[in-house]
Amino acid sequence: MSPENKPQQMKPLTAANKLGIYLPAAPEEFQAASISRTELDALRKEPPQWLVDLQENGPFPKDVIARKLGVSIAGLARAEITGALTESEIDKLLHEQPEWLVRERRTQDEVRAEAARVKAKDEARRAATNRPQKQR
Template sequence: MTARKTPQTMKPATAAKKLGVYLEATPAQFREGVVSRDELNALQADPPEWLRELRRNGPHPRPVVAAKLGISISGLARGGITEALTTEQIDALKAEAPDWLERERATQAEVRREAARLKETRPE
């Protein structure tokens, strides 16, 4: 007698995080159900139009916004950005280049330089 394998499932919030999309912008069907590992793999391999559209135009979750701006998530908070932004809003912020964004980019660049320096000095 073999035990039946139950498919591994996750909450929609976890699946949205893994897909890099803002949960509240996903279709109701996605938000209200559970997502199996196979469904997640299928969404990643062949994204439906709604997923391609969200990835292209947003709204994007904070980690994606931070990455697109070249700053940390903490830097977003310090800059007063607490909500999801669309690609258009991100591009407008980049074009406007407010002082806080330039400071955060400089801070992030310094953090990366320091991390690279530490990596070089550590013995293998």
């Protein structure tokens, strides 16, 4: 006989990260309990209203804020954005385009362009290495 399989449990912070929500804004019962993969899948499949509201309006964790603003998490830190922001606060920043946001978005664009350049160079090098040698 094999031992009974116990469902894998995750901490509330891990589940919140997987759902893209800011844990302190979640209901107390979510914050206090371990969540199984089955429960997480159920929350994704049929989210309760509190989860829908958090995913649409926030407050959001730093990784979601950074993605919505088009900057890095380090860029948020340089701008001294350390707390969670709501959708309306993010929209306000996008509308106002403060100097730090313009600078960080430009930096992020440069980083992405450099990453694409390096990837293309590596792919070209691999393609050249994998070509059959011509016989003389």
